[in-house]
Amino acid sequence: MGGDKTKIILSITPPLLIIILLFYGGIFYGLVQSLGYQPAIGKYEINLDAYYNILFSERYAKLFWTGLALNLWVSFVSTFLAAVLALFAALAIRKTFFGKTVCNFIYSLNLPMPHLVVAVGIIFVFSQSGLLARMLAQLNIIASPGDFPVLVKDKYGVGIILAYIWKESAFFFIILMSVLQSLGENFEELAQSLGANRWQRFRYVILPLVMPSLFSASIIVFAFSFGAYEVPALLGVIYPQMLPVMAFEFFLNPDLNARSEGMALSIIIALIVMILVIFYFWLTQTRIRKD
Amino acid sequence: MTEVNIVNLIKNFSGMTRPAVDNISINIRNGELIALLGPSGCGKTTILKMITGLLTPDNGDILLDKQSILSVPTEKRNVVMVFQNYLLFPYMNVNENVGFSLKMKGDDPKIINKRVQEMLELVKLPDIGERRPKQLSGGQQQRVALARALIANPRLLLLDEPLSNLDAHLRDEMRELITSIQKKLEVTCMFVTHDQEEAVLLADKIALIFDGKLQNFAEPKEFYEKPINVSAAKFFGGVNFIELNKNANYFHSSIGNITSNQTNINELNTKCIATIRPENIKISKENIYQDNFFKGKIKSVIFSGTHTRYKIVINNLNLECSLQSLGIQNIKKEDEVFVNLPKDKIWIMNE
Known part of the structure; x- marks a missing residue:
């Protein structure tokens, strides 16, 4: 028995060390910096100034709160729409029909696609110089590509939302299928033999049956889109700016004094995501206990 | 109460070499309880699904009270099916499950609650309304599924293998409950089973189906006493078969001439087969019989409590006989006996 325990401990130690050193080590270092401890520039005092500056100072508070609102808006809308789109796609594709495999493949293909590629795809298709604008102009539906609405690099994050819908609906789709x-x-x-029509079957049967999985997947997707950097960096505007882009710009700022604010912002994003993950685990555990 | 006419129903599935349902016609009277009996894959459930409208027949018609229902969508047929695995909605409690069909109709919640309570009392589960399906035993789940179907006041109630997932003692209980409720509510009912005992105990009439074809549609007793062919006889536990050649007023076989009281002898072909149930064969060490008696030898004796089963060989023909153990003669293995096949119990059918 003792031998078994030692073997287990020895086998899990290397991956645990990597996780602790690289992941939690990085977070710990970031946390220390967010608390103002930066020996490289002679700052040894531990304080919450950076957090205060981000949340309440005249200089950064407006940027933060608008950024947070944009983050919540983008994550919520994109998660909701991706889930809805995937649900209808899964309901349409699940039945056997000619071409089902091809449809399934095309829909699932988004999953391994890098977010960066998806973001570039959105620019190619939905920007004012993109395919859609040119096609509509060619068809004389709009006078010129410039009349196409601003969907990429816009202040409402439409381009970012489109990219996340495109990408994450594949994740939802695979889970739902x-x-x-x-x-x-x-x-x-x-339900049909008990008198339920098409809408009632969707509302009272399909939706409640898929909702637990859909909700769990939504929390994962929401948490991911809330903390992801590359899509907002490529498709977002300078103001309002989403929080991960803002944090990275703090980090790249040549003024090392801004590093604490960048780290504080990163820790705030991580905290929000962590709360979501804890909520997700609580929810799944409650469901398992209930079952 | 609804009269049901299934007329020349045919259903093919791609990839199958024969029709899943092959020209089946069955007429069911008001308030009858009918069993669709047959081995797995014979097309029983396909018939139920066509009646509910979940599958469309390739040919034929289904009439309820002389009106075709083929163009009526499933949700408007008021033909309710109870599935084999009950399928209680796991996210609803018992009350919500039972009241489902009334909710879909948009009935008043007060009326729904009252009807739900009535139905739960009918299935003898009045106090479990707040429980979730996972908190119920298999038997309770089955009753709730039945209550959920009956609350819709269906024109026709369909049950898919209603007893197959239950323990032996629960089966008896459920069997009694189904028959008593069905008779009380006078609902026309059709159920699917592969268990001939279940069919005999529950049904007013049995439709025996093999390979998508209706073999016979008759009262249970007839399947035991007057099977239509060897397959039907075997399905109902028939083990004794004797090949015959028809003559003017008797039948010739390898064990001797056989006579029968059967009235439809003119309908029989020259080559035919006789069958007799083991419990109808008589044996004795002394020859006390008038006709249809043969000399045989006991090959084995199996005591099974109330009955004792004998395997007898007569001129290379094996027969089985079952006698009540109480008051039995002292007949042992290798004993020579006289075997009587009473002519009012022997049944002759075409090959």
Whole structure:
């Protein structure tokens, strides 16, 4: 027994060390810097000034709160729309029909696609010089590509939302397909024989059955889009700026005094994401206990 | 109460070499309880699904009270199906499950609550309304599924293998409950089973189906006493079969001539088969029989409590006989006996 324990401890130590040193080590170093401790520039005092500056100072507070609002807006809308889109796609594609495999493949193809590529794709398609604008101009639906609405690098984050919908709906789709296939169609058939019409079957049968999986996936997608950098960096505007881009710009600032604010901002983003993850685990554990 | 007519129903599935349902016609009277009996894959559930509208027949018609329902969508047919695995909605409590169909109709919540309570009392589960399906036993889940179907006041109630997921003692209980409720509410009911005992105990009439084809549609007793062919006889536990050649007023077989009281002898072909149930064969060490008796030898004796089963060989023909153990004669293995096949119990059918 003792030997087994030692073997287990020895086998999990290397990956644990890597996680502790690289991941938690980095977070710890960032946390220390956010508290003002930067020996390289002669700052040894521990304080909450950087957090105060980010949250309440005249210089940064407006940037932070508008950035937070934009972050919440983008993450919420993109998560919701990606989930809805994936749900309807999964419901349409789950039944056997000619070309099902091709449709399935095309929809799932988004999943391994890097976010950076998706962001570039959005620029190519939805910007004022993109494919859609040129096509509409060619068809005389709009006078010139310049009349196409600003969907990329816009203050409402439409381009960012489109990129996340495109990318994350594939993640939702794969989860929903596996849930729907494991459920089969018996529940719907039963509801139908009990008098439920198409809408009632969706509202009272499909939705409650897929909701737990959809909700869990939504929290993961929300947390990811809330903390991700590359898509907002490519498709966002300077003001309002999403929080991860703002944090990275603090980090790149040649003025090392701004480093504490950047780290404080990163820690705030991490905290929000962590709260979401804890909520997700609480929710799944509650469900397991209930089951 | 609804009269049901299934007329020349045909259903093909791609990839199958024969029709899943092959020209089946069944007429069900008001308030009858009918069993669709047959081995797995014979097309029973396909028939149920066509009646509910979940599958469309390739040919034929389904009539409820003389009106075709083929063009009526499933949700408007008021033909309710209880699935084999109950399928209680896991996110609803028992009350919500039972009241589902009334909610879909948009009934008043007060009326729904009252009806739900009535139905739960009908299935003898009045106090479990707040429980979730996972908190119920298999038998309770089955009753709730039945209550959920009955609350819709269906024109036709369909049950898919209603007892197959239950323990032996629960089966008896559920069987009684189904028959008593069905008779009380006078609802026309059709159920699917592969278990001939279940079909016999529950049904007013049985439709026996093999390979998508209707073999026979008759009262349970007829399947035991007058099976239509060897397959049907075997499905109902028939083990004794004797090949015959028809003559003017008797039948010739490898064990001797056989006579029968059967009235439809003119309908039989020259080559036919006789069957007799083991419990109808008589044996004795002394020859006390008038006709249809043969000399045989006991090959084995199996005591099974109330009955004792004998395997007998007569001129290379094996027969099985079952006698009540109480008051049995002292017949042992290798004993020579006289075997009587009473002519009012022997049944002759075409090959």
